[in-house]
Amino acid sequence: MRTAASRMRLRGMIRKESLQILRDPSSIAIAFILPAVLLLLFGYGVSLDARQIPLAVVVEQADANTASFIGTFEQSEYFDPARFDSIQSAQQAFDRREVFGIVWLRNDFSDRLLSTGEAPVGVILNGVDANQARITEGYIQGAWQAWLENYAHYQGLELPTPVALETRIWFNAAVRSRNFLVPGLIAVIMTLIGAMLTSMVVAREWERGTMESLMVTPVHIGELMVGKLAPYFILGMGGMLLSVAMAIWLFGVPLRGSLWVLTAVSALFMLVALGMGLLISVVAKNQFVAGQISIIATFLPAFILSGFIFQISSMPAPIQFVTHVVPARYYVAILQSIFLAGDIWPIILANCGALLLMMVFFMGLARRKMHKRLDA
């Protein structure tokens, strides 16, 4: 099957495509500059951790106990407390969004602490950002619990805590959001190169009329596909390695699994993305439409539905169901475990299986839909 003529055609296609990539600054930009910008943006700009949360503190009757309680907030790196004289003024600051929450110690705080050993604290939180509110609630509860234990200890009292929580966080001990955002971003970047760039360069051939000339040469569809995809495969893998290098050396994300496994899995995902790009270009024969379709059908799902930012398990059931057709979902799962946990084979193999199926599906469909004819 592989004749000398076929090899010559394939080599010609690959050389032509590579020269075009090298001469077109925009494809280099999408492959290398865009990933760098996205990584810097997400690595430094976006953080899902809560730090220095502005809090209003209202103490109706100040004494030694309230001062010591408020002190724990002031020393904590999680809070940035501000004192208010009355709950009304605190509420006004809350409405103006100057503070994210209010901690309210009523005038019976010390009395009840002395009489019952319990100290009820009023907490009001801004629930608009549900995620932040939940995190803040947890922090305040923790601070309150710690202070009560401490207080009891100094009073020589035994605090009646039936269960003591001893938390330990695995895989990402410092709970840095960067550590899971940056690996997930690699999936987004590779989708961009594989699907968007590829669909647009094929559409460009239709737009400029070069496709018609190619089709009348003896070139086979298979050679056309491979010749078109091989250079973009290499470009995408280059973008991936750049992202991994930045993740490890710039953002200090640990790579606990093996680089070889990561590369192999990425190559598989790259093929899926290229398959999607090729399929889009069969449908859309101009660059604008190809760009629009690839953003809606590949880039946005990779961003939103892959579990890269938003946890899939906390999505509504129908949406969770939809995520199964998003290839980036499987890749993100593998990425996060290879980076943060190591080569966890059950996860890697199961997700690779899904990716393999998708690759066969997209490539096969693209191959079937591509004809050397204009009316098909």
Added chain:
Amino acid sequence: MAESTDPKALVFEGVSKTFPSGTQSVTALKSVDIAIETGKVTGLIGPDGAGKTTLMRLAAGLLRPDAGRIRVLDIDVVERPLEVQSSVGYMPQRFGLYEDLSVQENLDLYADLQGVAKTERPERYAELMRMTGLAPFTRRLAGRLSGGMKQKLGLACTLVRPPRLLLLDEPTVGVDPVSRRELWSIVYRQVREHGMTVLLSTAYLDEAERCADVVLMHQGERLGQGSPESFSRPMRGRTFHVTAADLGKRRLQARLGSVPGIIDAIVEGEEVRIVTAEPGVPELSGAFSADEGLQTRDVDPVFEDAFIARLKKRQKSGGPQQIEVSRRSRSAAAADEVVIEVRDLQRRFGDFYAVKGVSFNVNRGEVFGLLGSNGAGKSTTFRMLCGLLPVSSGEAQVAGLDLRKAAARVRGRLGYMAQRFSLYGNLTVMQNLRFFASAYGLGKNRSRERIDWAMDAFELTRYADSNSAELPQGFKQRLALAAALMHEPDILFLDEPTSGVDPLARREFWQRINTLANAGVTVLVTTHFMDEANYCDRLVIMAEGEVLAEDTPADMKARFRDSEHPDPTMEDAFIGLIEAHENQGQAAS
């Protein structure tokens, strides 16, 4: 095998092809039978919409016919397209050159795809580069070549492995006459040296005479096939030049057009060319009085005469009714009044001069032509005069207004018809006219009056509620012209108004333009159809942003009369001017 003795390179038997278009379908080919002989150049000739490109694509295996059989080099193209594609060379209308690759890299790609052995390449490349004159530019990016050079490179890529059958889809459209002549000589050389069969399509009817055999197409049907002479021979004795001493050529043409027995009357230089239905000098004494000084002389028929005669036989319809341009009275007396004055006009894009120092004057009621190939600077000049593009330097006055100071007011005085008829395809004819009336700020009564006028004068009433995208080409052009005339402008700018319109519609269009000019409207027109320049009163020939010559069509051609060209055409004049210009450039450097 009977098949192997078949001398035909390409055979179409009852081939039909329709394309879906929205809810309807468009028939591109209607049961076409064609046989192309081996080792000859066959011209596939017809206006846009004739089905030329569809026919080419079918032959190249890019489309599948709805009915009929196609055999290319004795191979069934529907069943074995790859086999056909490895022995056929096809150059589409817009040849797929990679503009970001160099001349050499483009050649290498097609040599790889066509499977040209590495050892054969140096010799073949050298030959192709010599033929096309591209040898000094092998390292230049294809995107930086001129239009003519791109076309030659496209041809070289198609010929990199000499194909047995060469399919060329409108290779000469929009290409300057010099490159056109070179393309033809390359094609003939292939036929001579490699025994190649060539099928070449063109919308230029005058190119028919260069072919050994001609297939004439119109609206998806084959009108005839034969040698060019076999088409024009029956026209002998039916073509004449008429002049009238006391009558302007346009009035003469209009009157001749309505004489029974005359099927075609067009302005050609200072004379009117007529074609009669029957052989013999036409009887004109009924329509003209003896003191009008009518003179008639025989001329040789050309291919176009035969084409028009055949088309006219098929569709019996009268010419357009005489249109009254506007009800506003115009002073015909001020004929020498200068309406457009251009002096030393320049336009720079970066360090590239698209227009360098152009000067000319246009008088009231004149039809003034800008003739040149693609990239000569015609459209740039045009856009500056319409106030669409700022002037880099020089002076330009339109209707007594300085373009540099009052571009907006100038625009209000002129009508503009763009190259691609800028109509809204999904609006109806009526809605388009209403829109243009409101865009020109016509009041309610005035706009109703003008729309009634347009519907009536351009015979659009029947199509009032059709979407303009679905109109036949000729009607689209009528609508575009009507839209440009909504505000009764004194000056009409036409940018390549007839490209892609069939010869009958083209004639009708020029008849309308003549009427407008007679009524005192000044018309400025750009064209790359050399023969169309004959419709102008005066014209300039442009190349590389410069005016090479300004003259009346007759005098322009007369400059190049010599023993070799006793009756020079506008194309001969053009080539002569370009060559003189190039020699001058070489002498200067």
